[in-house]
Amino acid sequence: MNQRYVVVVKADCPTCQLITPMLEALAPRESLALWSQDDPAFPAVPGVQHDVTLKASFDLGIEIVPALIAFSGEEEVARCEGWERAAWQSILEDPSLGAELPPLRPGCASLSVTPPHSERLRAERLAARRVTLGQDEDIQEALFDRGWSDGLPVVPPTPERVARMLEGTTRDPAEVLGDVPPNLVPVTIEKVAVNAVLAGCKPEYLPVVIAAVEAALLPPFCMHGLLATTYFSGPMVVVCGPLAKAIGMNSRGNALGQGNRANATIGRALQLVIRNVGGGRPQGVDRATLGNPGKYTFCFAEDGDPQWSNLNEDAGLPRNANSVTLFAADGVQGIVDQKARTPEPLCRSFAEALKVVSHPKMVQAADAFLVVSPEHARVFHDAGWSKETVTKTLRDYLTRPGQELIRGAGGMEEGLPRALAERSFEKFREGGLRLVRAGGEAGMFSAVIGGWGASGTIGSSPVTHEIRL
């Protein structure tokens, strides 16, 4: 049979040393190429090639040495990694091969899968443009100067770091996720990884960042308009499912605040993708009048409260799925109610706070998320109120007569046309009020997160998107 063989060894491997006599016997075969990863003089036979860059080993996908691979033409037809006498005999069609050797010896890790070589080799396959900084440039200043930062220091995206980041996903670095506004630039998994490095993410966060980018590019989310609006809003990311806990996200005390790496960097990575890949920059296409501090990063995890449906279930996913929910969010407005011990008075407090989203007289405009803390949720749980019951009660309490909402009412010009005085209006459009659980166990404080004034088909709807690992 017209086969050729490749054998890869390294001197720093006892099994490779053990099989040296057999390799010496094999070496005269013209159909066999023998590669050494480390010592070019090992084994001491003519024709050994030194895989000094480890590229041959990497391209062959070798994980363990010694490795034997048989090819028929260009096609691999057999492989054995480590020493298995019967397998080597079979592949090399020589039943007496290595008869003096033990039947089985595990090998050692191929240098091509050992850091730092593995990262360098993987990085060589990546497509993004390399930028060489000046030798005397301060690295941090150089990254600021190139406009790659949101205003805070970033982690330099070296090829090795990007290669490590991509270990966080099984997806092809070249896969295109869509076009990022405003410049509608195609974004690959690899570009997301570069920005995740900049943001300070760990590789295990990458699937969440990828899902957040995918969600932002879904047409109902309207990322272009959200970026370009003069309004305050930016994308808020809520992570739901066991992955949030697995990667160390915070859903508890200070969930909406600082100090948790996953929360902070996942939200930041999404914004950096919009900035760097899409070209969306403040005072450029981002026309925000004031913006809000959440536009640096706004990301938290949902508390896995078993008594209420979670954001997965609200979106029709299994409870234990992993998902991101994106919302075009403004800042956080606190609600204090330390007296309520029954649901109705607490819903009254919530409704009064929700009424002022955008403007007390604006209705059917912005959506809102209500972040219910554990001590407030307990009031509902003790009374057996589901999330749906709370939401319906809030909608009832937030239904107001047009007389209170028309222009001129309350001495305010802002308001509905006077012709609508005889109708009544719910504050939020159908599906525009969402409840989510988060927060520390102490404190009868919840939070309203108001949304962009352009909601639904006019602007942005919250989107829930499953995370692929």
Added chain:
Amino acid sequence: MSTGLVVMDPTGESAPAARTPLPLPASVAGKVVGLLDISKPRGDVFLDHVEGKLKAAGAEVRRYSKPTFTRPAPTALRQQIAEECDLVLEALAD
């Protein structure tokens, strides 16, 4: 040129990797031009000549000087020039 750290471009790669200078103005007429003397001997002679040329071309000229040529311009001075001028020329020669 000696080289430093290699990083991967996080952008859409629609702009060149090397930064390009800002475009030159078509005319200096009506512009405020700052002349920064780095405090090397006879820099003033050169800048006096340039000032005359700029004024003849219709520019308003303002003069600044660094406290010493051995150090970068102080932040306050750079900010003052940025606030007051449209363009700036820096005299580097001995």
